[in-house]
Structure formats: C-alpha cells, structure tokens
Amino acid sequence: MTVSETATTEPSTTGDDVLVDVRGVKVHFPIKKGVIFDKVVGYVYAVDGVDLQIRRGETYGLVGESGCGKSTLGRAILNLETPTEGSVVFDGEDIASLSGERLRRKRKDIQMVFQDPMGSLDPRQSVESLLIEGMKAHGLAKDERSAAKRLRELLSAVGLPAAALKKYPHEFSGGQRQRIGIARALSVDPKLIVADEPVSALDVSVQAQVINLLEDLQEEFGLTYLVVAHDLAVVRHISDRIGVMYLGALVEEAEADDLYAQPLHPYTRALMSAVPVPDPLVEDRRERILLKGDLPSPANPPKGCRFHTRCPWRQETRCDTERPQLRVVEVAGAPESHRVACHWAEQIESGEIQAHEVTATLTEQTASGGEDDFVGPASVTEAL
Amino acid sequence: MTETIENVQTQANRNEALLSVRDLRVTFQRHGEKPFVAVDGVSFDVRPGETVGLVGESGCGKSVTSLAIMGLLPRRGVKVEGEVDFQGTDLLRQSDDQMRDRRGRDLGMIFQDPLSSLNPVVPIGVQVTEVLERHRGMSRKAATPVAREMLDKVGIPDPERRLKDYPHQLSGGMRQRALIAMALACQPRVLIADEPTTALDVTIQAQILALLKDLVEDTGTALVMITHDLGVVAGLCDRVNVLYGGKIVERGDRHPLFASPRHPYTVGLLGSIPRLDGTRGERLTPIPGSVSDNLPWDSACAFAPRCPNAIEVCREARPELLDDGGGRWLRCHNPVENPLEVTR
Numbered sequence: 262m263t264v265s266e267t268a269t270t271e272p273s274t275t276g277d278d279v280l281v282d283v284r285g286v287k288v289h290f291p292i293k294k295g296v297i298f299d300k301v302v303g304y305v306y307a308v309d310g311v312d313l314q315i316r317r318g319e320t321y322g323l324v325g326e327s328g329c330g331k332s333t334l335g336r337a338i339l340n341l342e343t344p345t346e347g348s349v350v351f352d353g354e355d356i357a358s359l360s361g362e363r364l365r366r367k368r369k370d371i372q373m374v375f376q377d378p379m380g381s382l383d384p385r386q387s388v389e390s391l392l393i394e395g396m397k398a399h400g401l402a403k404d405e406r407s408a409a410k411r412l413r414e415l416l417s418a419v420g421l422p423a424a425a426l427k428k429y430p431h432e433f434s435g436g437q438r439q440r441i442g443i444a445r446a447l448s449v450d451p452k453l454i455v456a457d458e459p460v461s462a463l464d465v466s467v468q469a470q471v472i473n474l475l476e477d478l479q480e481e482f483g484l485t486y487l488v489v490a491h492d493l494a495v496v497r498h499i500s501d502r503i504g505v506m507y508l509g510a511l512v513e514e515a516e517a518d519d520l521y522a523q524p525l526h527p528y529t530r531a532l533m534s535a536v537p538v539p540d541p542l543v544e545d546r547r548e549r550i551l552l553k554g555d556l557p558s559p560a561n562p563p564k565g566c567r568f569h570t571r572c573p574w575r576q577e578t579r580c581d582t583e584r585p586q587l588r589v590v591e592v593a594g595a596p597e598s599h600r601v602a603c604h605w606a607e608q609i610e611s612g613e614i615q616a617h618e619v620t621a622t623l624t625e626q627t628a629s630g631g632e633d634d635f636v637g638p639a640s641v642t643e644a645l
Numbered sequence: 646m647t648e649t650i651e652n653v654q655t656q657a658n659r660n661e662a663l664l665s666v667r668d669l670r671v672t673f674q675r676h677g678e679k680p681f682v683a684v685d686g687v688s689f690d691v692r693p694g695e696t697v698g699l700v701g702e703s704g705c706g707k708s709v710t711s712l713a714i715m716g717l718l719p720r721r722g723v724k725v726e727g728e729v730d731f732q733g734t735d736l737l738r739q740s741d742d743q744m745r746d747r748r749g750r751d752l753g754m755i756f757q758d759p760l761s762s763l764n765p766v767v768p769i770g771v772q773v774t775e776v777l778e779r780h781r782g783m784s785r786k787a788a789t790p791v792a793r794e795m796l797d798k799v800g801i802p803d804p805e806r807r808l809k810d811y812p813h814q815l816s817g818g819m820r821q822r823a824l825i826a827m828a829l830a831c832q833p834r835v836l837i838a839d840e841p842t843t844a845l846d847v848t849i850q851a852q853i854l855a856l857l858k859d860l861v862e863d864t865g866t867a868l869v870m871i872t873h874d875l876g877v878v879a880g881l882c883d884r885v886n887v888l889y890g891g892k893i894v895e896r897g898d899r900h901p902l903f904a905s906p907r908h909p910y911t912v913g914l915l916g917s918i919p920r921l922d923g924t925r926g927e928r929l930t931p932i933p934g935s936v937s938d939n940l941p942w943d944s945a946c947a948f949a950p951r952c953p954n955a956i957e958v959c960r961e962a963r964p965e966l967l968d969d970g971g972g973r974w975l976r977c978h979n980p981v982e983n984p985l986e987v988t989r
C-alpha cells in the first residue's frame with residue numbers, strides 16, 4: 262500500500278540562514294509477518310510528509326505525544342534513518358547523496374544528545390576515552406597537549422570537575438551523565454545538535470540545570486538546536502520556533518511566543534490546555550479541552566485530517582476526506598511565520614465554528630502501534 | 646524520635662481524619678548491607694472527600710509510603726514502624742489476610758503502570774467482577790452489570806464489548822481507566838494514586854485527572870495523590886506535603902503554599918520548572934547539586950549542601966516539622982521569609 266496523499270512542498274527560499282532544510286520527508290516502517298518469508302503486511306507511517314527549515318543559531322522545538330514520529334524525524338535529519346521519500350539538505354548539501362569521507366565529515370557537524378545518557382554511553386569507557394574518541398576521529402586532538410587542553414575546556418563548559426575524566430559513566434548521577442553526553446556531542450565541534458528528550462529522564466531540579474546549560478552552550482558556541490520533546494512547557498521555554506506534530510505530520514508551526522499566545526490548530530489548543538501549570542490560581546480558572554478516545558495507530562492513520570477522529574471542531578465537509586496542508590492563515594495578529602494545517606482554522610478562531618461533542622473511539626492495540634514503553638515500579642495485582 | 650509538637654497539635658483533627666499516618670518509618674535491611682531509611686517519620690491526615698498530595702522527586706519515599714500504608718511491603722528485609730490509623734484500627738498491626746480484605750474494600754490503589762497491575766491473561770470484565778465478588782459478596786451474575794456500569798462511568802466507550810478485552814488490547818489511557826474502575830468498584834473510603842498519569846501523554850493525563858476529580862466529588866472518597874509534578878498538585882490537591890529525603894519538609898493548603906512557598910526546597914522546585922505561561926527567555930533557577938549530596942538527617946538538614954538559605958545550625962542539628970503559626974508546617978532552621986525576594 263502506498264499513500265496517495267502527497268505533501269505539498271511549500272515554496273521557500275533556501276537562504277544562507279537555513280542550516281537544515283527538510284522537504285517532504287516520509288519514513289515508513291514496513292510491518293512484516295511470516296515465519297520463513299518476511300511478508301510486508303503494512304506500514305507504520307511514522308513520518309508522513311514533513312517540511313521544515315531550521316535556521317542557523319536558532320532552537321527549533323519539535324513537540325507532540327509519544328509515537329507521533331518526533332524521534333524518527335530527528336533520526337532522519339541525522340541520516341540514521343533513510344527517508345522513504347523526500348530530502349534533507351544540511352548546510353547546502355543533500356545528506357542522502359553523501360558517502361565516504363564527505364559523509365563522515367558531515368556527520369561530525371550533526372551530533373545527538375539522547376534521553377537516556379546511560380544507554381548512550383559505553384559503560385566500559387572512561388569519560389576521557391568517551392570524549393577523545395570523536396576528537397581523534399575528526400582530527401581535533403592533534404597532540405597530547407592540545408587534546409588535554411580541549412578536554413579541560415569541554416568539562417568546564419558542561420560544569421564537570423577535571424577529576425571526572427578518569428571516572429566511568431555509572432559513577433555519575435543522571436544529571437551529570439547528561440552533562441557527559443552533551444560534552445561528547447560538543448567534542449567534535451558540531452553545527453547542529455539534535456537533542457531527543459534531553460531532560461525527560463531527569464528530576465525537575467536537575468532538568469533546570471541541564472536546560473540552562475544547553476542555553477549557555479548555544480550562546481557560547483553559536484550552536485543550532487533541534488530539541489525533540491513531549492513536554493510543551495520545556496519546549497516553549499527553550500525554543501525560538503516550535504513545530505507541533507500529530508501522527509507523523511506537522512499540524513502547526515510558529516514562533517514560540519506566537520504559538521503560546523494564539524494556538525490555532527485544534528490539537529495544539531487541546532495540548533496546551535492540558536499541560537498543568539504549577540499555580541492553583543491558573544489551574545482553577547483554566548478551561549480544558551478534553552480530548553476523547555485514543556490516539557489512532559500510525560499504521561492505520563485516519564483519512565483526511567488525521568486529527569478528525571478526536572477533533573471537537575470537526576466539520577461534515579473536508580475534515581474526513583481532504584488532508585489539510587500547513588498554510589499561512591488569515592487570522593488577525595497571526596504573522597506569516599505562523600502556519601496551521603487545519604481547513605477551518607479561521608472559522609474556529611473567529612468563533613464561527615464552535616466545539617461540539619466527540620464520540621470516543623478506541624484504537625485496537627497492536628505490537629507496532631501501541632504504547633508499550635511503560636516504565637513503572639509496582640506490579641501488584643494482588644493489591645486489588 | 647517522635648515529632649511531639651505535631652502529634653499534640655493534630656490530636657484535635659484526628660477524630661475527623663479517615664486515615665492518620667503517624668511517624669511512619671520504613672527501613673530496608675538487605676542482608677550484608679547498611680540499613681536504609683527510605684521513609685523517615687512521615688505523618689499526615691486524610692479526611693473524607695479530601696485530596697492530599699505527596700510530592701517530591703524520585704527516591705524521596707512516595708511509593709514506599711503508599712506501599713507501607715497498603716501493607717504491600719514484603720515482611721522480610723523491611724522494618725515498618727509507626728502507626729497508620731484507619732477508623733480506630735492500626736493498619737500496621739493487621740495480619741496479611743486482614744489487609745488483603747481491606748484492600749479493595751476500604752483502601753484502593755492505582756499505580757503508575759496499569760499493565761503490571763492488571764492480570765494479562767484475564768479479560769478486564771472478569772477482573773472487575775472478581776473484585777466485586779470478593780469484596781462486596783456479589784454473585785458473578787449480579788456483578789457483571791455493575792462492572793459494565795463502572796467501565797462506563799470511567800469513560801471507557803462501548804463497555805459491553807470492552808468487558809471481554811484483555812489488558813494488552815487497550816491503550817495506556819484506557820488501561821488506567823480500567824484500573825480506576827477496579828479500584829473504585831468497591832467504593833473504597835481511601836484511594837491512593839501513585840503517579841497515576843506519569844506514563845501517559847499529557848492530553849490523556851488531563852482526562853484521567855478530570856475523572857479522578859469528578860469521582861472524588863461524587864463519592865466522597867478521600868484521595869491521596871502521589872506525584873512528582875507540582876502542576877498536577879496545583880490543580881488537584883486540597884493539601885500538599887512536600888517530601889525530601891524521606892521526610893515531609895513543608896505542608897500547607899494548596900493556595901497559600903503555591904502563593905508563598907517557604908521551605909527552600911519547595912521554592913527551589915518551583916524555580917526549576919519551566920512554566921507554559923511563564924515569560925520566555927527568563928532563566929530557570931535550578932537547585933544545585935543532586936540528592937547524592939544529602940547529609941544524614943540524624944544530625945543535620947539533609948538539604949543543607951544544596952540550600953541557598955543554609956546557615957551554620959543546618960549542618961549541626963536536624964530541623965523538626967513545626968507549625969509556623971499560620972497553618973504552614975515547615976522543617977527548616979531558616980525558612981524563606983518573603984519568597985519573592987529569594988527567587989533570584
């Protein structure tokens with residue numbers, strides 16, 4: 262099965278200020294069945310037509326619920342996932358066209374910071390060896406003295422003592438490990454850092470340390486960030502621009518302040534209304550848009566607007582049949598940089614179209630579409 | 646050592662309280678290891694229809710507190726001291742059989758991970774009806790329509806069909822609803838929810854929290870809400886207990902506590918959270934260090950190495966939990982006077 266709907270590519274000038282240019286990217290994972298011959302019985306449409314540009318020196322935040330395709334898109338930008346369709350142009354070069362030495366050099370320019378620092382750091386390597394590896398590979402540690410100097414600088418940049426060099430990852434706390442992960446990403450002097458849920462495994466007090474560190478490093482080294490996270494409050498705090506994803510596609514993109522001041526896509530409205538704010542005065546006054554039913558499976562996304570099964574503003578026409586594209590909307594106060602993928606964004610904003618009841622639909626959970634990544638302590642069936 | 650002043654002060658409320666936790670202390674004693682005090686003299690009350698929050702970062706003792714109350718800690722290798730008074734009975738002195746009977750009937754519990762609390766090979770409907778049979782003495786036949794009604798009440802669409810579903814066929818949000826249905830099937834007087842929405846997406850979290858709020862309002866069940874998320878607490882809890890290193894360090898009513906947090910740790914937590922409605926570009930004020938820097942509570946304030954307010958005595962004497970005279974309980978030698986001045 263292939264998708265008949267194609268994402269239109271917004272014409273936009275690829276100026277010098279654009280570091281990453283993502284055009285019509287799709288990443289479809291085949292679902293295979295069968296014992297001897299792997300037969301493809303369907304696809305997980307993890308990323309299904311995304312266009313976005315990341316400008317030099319900015320922080321682009323990609324936000325959305327688990328399974329919406331954020332990480333897959335991030336991996337596609339890193340060339341760790343080959344797009345089924347579309348292209349990623351990094352610093353003027355299509356990364357799919359690169360190979361050998363040129364690919365290796367480009368790889369150095371894009372580094373990744375992961376959610377789970379423990380899982381991404383080899384436990385048998387000391388911090389020194391973790392940090393020096395990439396530097397050596399890319400000729401950044403020419404002699405011992407310059408390497409030692411650079412290591413010291415790196416550690417001090419991420420706020421770790423020099424004594425950390427001789428230690429191993431397990432000897433550090435979660436927050437310190439994340440600092441090591443960041444230092445490793447920095448060690449090869451990258452242009453872009455893709456940070457996938459960089460703080461979601463950390464306690465809030467430590468989260469704030471890492472968020473501040475990322476901000477400081479960006480300023481110091483002129484870095485460009487793509488931050489992928491499910492926590493809208495975190496994303497809004499650190500991003501200049503935000504793209505909201507739902508089931509493999511961007512549904513809204515805007516400057517962080519504009520998005521917060523005037524969310525225009527029904528999903529963004531619901532998402533924003535659901536984020537708890539640590540202030541009872543705000544919480545008591547808030548009107549929540551409670552979505553009903555389950556998130557549909559990305560292996561079987563709804564036709565038309567992907568949000569139509571849960572959208573409180575869904576209309577009889579267009580919503581079920583026509584896939585909305587990201588577009589500039591004609592709403593007072595919404596600048597051109599604010600784009601929304603909803604047929605009725607204007608009418609919803611003006612109040613012409615009102616929210617209505619939604620009948621909840623359930624999504625049959627399968628191995629490929631489900632949320633099976635629970636982490637939790639207790640297992641006490643007997644409790645009940 | 647007991648927290649005498651608090652004990653005296655709360656005697657008056659004690660009769661109203663449905664559940665009174667007094668000086669709860671849980672020590673893990675693994676063979677060949679140093680004993681580890683996970684919960685260190687925790688006291689709080691829960692009244693009918695009230696939602697009480699236990700909030701704090703991972704490892705501060707929230708789950709161990711709830712498991713101790715429910716009698717779900719293993720007997721071996723764990724020492725549980727203190728008192729958990731439920732309507733005149735000390736739950737810590739009940740037998741395993743007596744506790745099994747109370748769980749479900751008097752006390753319900755919801756966990757973070759609904760999948761591990763549900764039996765994977767038994768349909769949801771059977772699991773709910775079994776609870777009704779066991780704790781409310783219903784026949785299977787009488788229990789089935791009640792089970793269906795429960796699923797409907799917690800917002801599971803098409804409950805008739807879902808009764809036949811196995812847990813893995815439901816999404817995380819629907820499983821959590823099923824678990825809430827089971828916990829509520831017996832109309833427990835007290836419901837303990839341990840991070841019930843932590844594994845869920847935020848839009849699903851909003852659904853579940855709204856559901857819990859409605860249920861508490863409708864049934865008068867007392868809710869103990871355990872979470873690391875101050876945002877969840879702000880919207881849901883009447884009273885809030887902030888835990889650090891196994892001890893309550895600050896307690897207050899929801900509105901005054903958030904309006905003027907006084908314990909440096911509470912102030913630090915609030916300064917660490919990026920707020921959706923915050924001013925962008927404003928820097929967060931993190932708490933320095935990590936819990937591995939903690940001092941032992943025996944002769945110091947555990948938080949002292951990370952505390953911007955620390956003074957000499959903080960490293961020499963343990964602070965006790967005291968009423969500041971205005972209904973705020975603080976465990977601190979040098980609390981924040983005007984929090985607005987200290988949030989640097």
Ligand SMILES: Nc1ncnc2c1ncn2[C@@H]1O[C@H](COP(=O)(O)OP(=O)(O)O)[C@@H](O)[C@H]1O
Nearest residue numbers: 290305307327328329330331332333559629630
């Ligand atoms: N290697 C893979 N093979 C098959 N399916 C995958 C693979 N990686 C991700 N997926 C699926 O693609 C969807 C998007 O995943 P992901 O990008 O990790 O989402 P997010 O990061 O937003 O939580 C999910 O349904 C996930 O199960």
Ligand SMILES: Nc1ncnc2c1ncn2[C@@H]1O[C@H](COP(=O)(O)OP(=O)(O)O)[C@@H](O)[C@H]1O
Nearest residue numbers: 673681683701702703704705706707708709710
């Ligand atoms: N079975 C156990 N054996 C030993 N230590 C434990 C056990 N369960 C919990 N702990 C420890 O007790 C402390 C409190 O844990 P817990 O109550 O689970 O924290 P949380 O506040 O995150 O729920 C932690 O330091 C934890 O490591």
Ligand code: SF4
Nearest residue numbers: 566569572580603604
């Ligand atoms: S296109 Fe229709 S279904 Fe989609 S978000 Fe807009 S109103 Fe809702």
Ligand code: SF4
Nearest residue numbers: 946949952959977978
């Ligand atoms: S007792 Fe001292 S160290 Fe502890 S929180 Fe209060 S001021 Fe800080």
Ligand SMILES: [Mg+2]
Nearest residue numbers: 331332333457
């Ligand atoms: Mg992800």
Ligand SMILES: [Mg+2]
Nearest residue numbers: 638707708840
């Ligand atoms: Mg816990």
